[in-house]
Amino acid sequence: MDYVIEMVDITKKFPGVIANDKVNFKLKKGEIHALLGENGAGKSTLMSVLFGLYQPDGGKIKVYGEEVKINNPNDANELNIGMVHQHFKLVHNFTVAENIVLGMEDTKNGFISMKDSIKKINDLSKKYGLKVEANSIIEDISVGMQQRVEILKMLYRDADILIFDEPTAVLTPQEIEELMDIMRQFAKEGKSIVLITHKLREIKAVAERCTVLRKGKYIDTVEVKDTSMEEMAEMMVGRKVLFDIEKQENEINDTILTVEKLNVRDLINNKLLVKDVSFEVKEGEILAVAGIEGNGQTQLVEAITGLRKIDSGKVWFKDKDITHAPVREKTLQGIAHIPEDRHKYGLVLDFTLEENLILQDYFKPQFQNYGFLNFPEIHKHAEELIENYDIRSGKGRLTLTRSISGGNQQKAIIARELSRDNSLVIAVQPTRGLDVGAIEYIRKSLLQKRKENKAVLLLSLELDDVMNLADRIVVMYEGEIVANVMAEDTNENKLGLYMAGSKRGDGYEKN
Amino acid sequence: MRKIDKDKPLKLTTSELLALDVSKAKVSILSSLLSIFMGLVLGMIIMLIVKPESSFGGLATILTGGFQDGAQSFGNVLHYSTPLILAGLSVGFAFKAGLFNIGGAGQIVVGGFVAIYIGVKWTWLPSEIHWIVAMLGAGLAGALWASVPGLLKAYRNVHEVVATIMMNYIGMYLVLILIKGSVYNSDKNETVSVPRAARLPRWGLDKIFEGSYVSAGIIIAIIVSIIIYIIIFKTTLGYQLRMVGHNRHAAKYAGVNEKRNIVYSMLIAGALAGLAGGTIYLSPAGRHIEIVSQLVSEGFDGIAVALLGMSHPLGVLFAGFFFGYIKTGGFYMQSWGFDEEIINIIIASIIYFSALALIFRTKATQIILLFGKWFRNIFKKEKPKDKENRGDLDEEDN
């Protein structure tokens, strides 16, 4: 059998951790090969080694049977290897065409000439049905189109070996279908495809073979059609996995949070990011806000929690107008906030764990005397939370937060937010980037809050989260709410149509 | 998990070394010392190039000048250290809150002017409190001056580096204008001398360090360092300032009014620089502000002090002493035919080397590990168990 790519015993170390430990990976010509593993299993690292972004500490790479050394992405390009990265590598203020040609610019008399390039881009775009506008600026186009730009970037470089790193995270179910069709078309043309993912359904749908990694180690390569989803999941996690968690019926009570005709603008270009959004969250209910990334969900939450200025509209919390209340007042009133970006907002990475656990409480009488920090109380508080929420770290409460694993960092935030006395939990992408164990833990914690008759406002891009947890779902599209439905009355396909803006729910018709 | 062999530090890579669990304080101190060493080596090289025959004598003078004339020299070391420590605290304090205060020169000269003004004009004050009022005025003026970039940063998003630099020049010209209208000595084209009664008291220090300019200023500087240490590490204000400094976004998320804290930290930083100005112009040495368009050098020296002291108040204290010490040595350099500017060259290169923290921290870690091994071998102690290194366990996809 001929392989286009053979990666043998690849080892890649990062300080304190081995991301790839003698991993083997072989790709056949014309196949779609899934690379499966949890977050942190080393999938992206392996492919970044192949793409020349990292240098392996051991092992060898063969391309078309010949051993090669890939020092940088240029080398990868020359070997016709292309990669769509999970976090798009696009320059926000360049045009689509400029982003595509970057690194491979045509020049005439020393000046850049875009004419031929744009023609080639348009041809490729037509051939594969990858619709883009060559002269649009990246920051003005949708996430879906940005992904198409990334794909075109590979094709423009005549790549035959295409690596897709978690490409579906930013797409609606329908867009995912389209993407898979495109992948099949590539494979039919003889291109070889690596699909990095942790979503089993996608593997079942499109891939022929699947290589599983776990904690940096190679587990196995299997034929997809001969392997059940449960088997793959077990290989990935290392134990049996429950797919659905139990969600019991719950009594839904009084309204806690009311949002009325909320409008939020971008400070720089004055565009409306959130338009006339209204909804309610009730005690004992989990309300999920679904939508594709970049449709105003983040800004909506930032506005409610006080991180962003509200242009117009009202926010009531327990019958109190908190529209323009500062963050601290909202926190004290009883709003907990598990933020989207735990490194940017949730934690001060250069603080110790115990310092991070009093982030919103340090000024309370319990933790200070006349402005001096009360260290014995702070220690006690930290010990308690570490114990109760099972936060694991090298040196306990004195560990520098930066050196704790992502899952435990998130646990620290959960511990801090849920242990405070509050009646509304706003959780933004609480499971992002975590392994299955941590995801289960977080889902259970949120359901527990619901059981305690607290309200939960959940914002997630993962439809899995949304479908598993929510009682009610609102869908946002281009800053507007386009549907507000009960979870049991809908399914992923319907949600996908709302998310893509191609359909609107009852009561949300376009006027 | 790979075992990283701590006993062979020279074989580890930079990133592996930096992730090792070696006492941060030790590494910081040692890498500062290495920067100093490299700075002195560079100074030596320059001296060797321009005048080889006197270079060794010159180096010796830099290193021992602080004791050249016994107690008198050392008293002067303390005298020169005083404003350096306060200016360093100013930069360091702002740095803890994530702000780069390059406005020391402006804050010092504005503070210094107010101190001189009060010293010269408010002679109705009893002499016991005259200098105190003048110092307070200096601190207040410095705070006021620093509040402008603070407010601009907080509410208009103006980068504090540029704003403080501009305030340096505005302050310098403003003071020149004000001097001409109030405390101008037209014969010498500088400020009128502050009467002795309003200058900093000596508190008996002149008896210990006879013939030197040492004054109560140094005691004030030491006390202020300790107070700043307590504010930064032991109070809620310090906690919230550090939060803003490490991560503005997280501070906002936690409900800290990060804008107000930016203003607070600039106010305090400015007050410290203002006090530095007070100690300069109220010192028993009797310095004047000359009518020239030149920034006060202590403002920039403060940056060096803060960097070398790692912005830690106690580190700043020692760094201030160190620079005061080699500056005193600089005054004796003339006898070897070198200009005292060589000291400023050395100081600048020490900052440059401390910016190269990556190399120096790596080397420092290696040295600490090697010495640790050497130490253990001497005492033939049993080798402690290789602790599992848990430097960084972050998942890849974050």
Next chain:
Amino acid sequence: MKKIINNLFKSCKALLNKLFTKIKTAKKKTLLITIIAILIFISVWLWDNPTFYFLTRITLYSSIPLMVVALGGMFSERSGVVNIALEGMMLMGAFVGLFIMYILQGKGYNGQHIFLLSIFIGGIVGAVYAILHAYASINMKANQIISGTALNLFAPALAIFLARFFTGTQQLNFSDPFRIKRMGFLSDIPVIGKILFTNVYLSTYIGIVILLVSAIILYRTRFGLRLRACGEHPQAADAAGVNVYKIRYAGVIISGFLAGIGGVVLIVATTTTFNANVSGYGFLALAVLISGQWRPGRVVIVALLFGFLLKISDAVTLIPLLDNLRLPSNVYSMLPYIATLFVLAFTSKKSQAPRAAGEPYDAGKR
């Protein structure tokens, strides 16, 4: 107590906001019309008045170096390296360039040749000095402001040390035969002839060439595209096969080269003694760069404005309106710095700084 502080803050904030919204709400059009009206007024009022040409000329003397240095800063910052060391780089360039001039003058060489040689050598020295900043910021991933500060302190210390060592004083004196009185028929072109072709330095033209070339390089060449990509999103550039380190080195070195040129040009056009300082022009150039939003077109405009403000104190006695105010000359000296703060206060909220400026790029980092 707390209330007082609260109120104090609120009033401070309100005052700031009011001040800025007031000017902002005045419609852009009216603002533009006013500015044009004032310009027309000034032109008519000063038409063919020697004062007018004197003003434009001395404005150019300081605007050109400001612009050249700011353009230098642009190359560095748009590649992703913040460069507050412009002042130091200018000073190093000026010191060595003028030292060469000091040695060569009076030895029978052609004045303009010496000038060009000094400019060139100043540029080279600035570029070499900039390598120190590049090494610290790019290889060592140092805090770029600390590295820049160190270089700013090092330059004057070394210049004074060496100048005193070689000449016994820290001042370098030179004569100024570089000013070109007339450029033939070009000087007879109305208006422009008197502004651009009478009593000019060659450096004015060099500056204009640098401006044009810089703009073309930045927007029309492969290098420019890659440079901008590295300043905005180095990971993207890296993944596209661009060597981020090389591009950033190039950016910083170009900035040193232009800063060095700016240093020599500034000293020659504004004085005849070099006193081991460039009077904060490097910092002003940085402010010009930021106020100009890192774009060549706007940098020119801001540089002209600042150059005018810097020189207004020289011309006060010639403008009766200002002369009658009898303000101390230092009031005018403060103007450019105050103007900087104002301009920045307006533009910083919507700052378009290169996104990756100031962040070290680490290819091996996860």
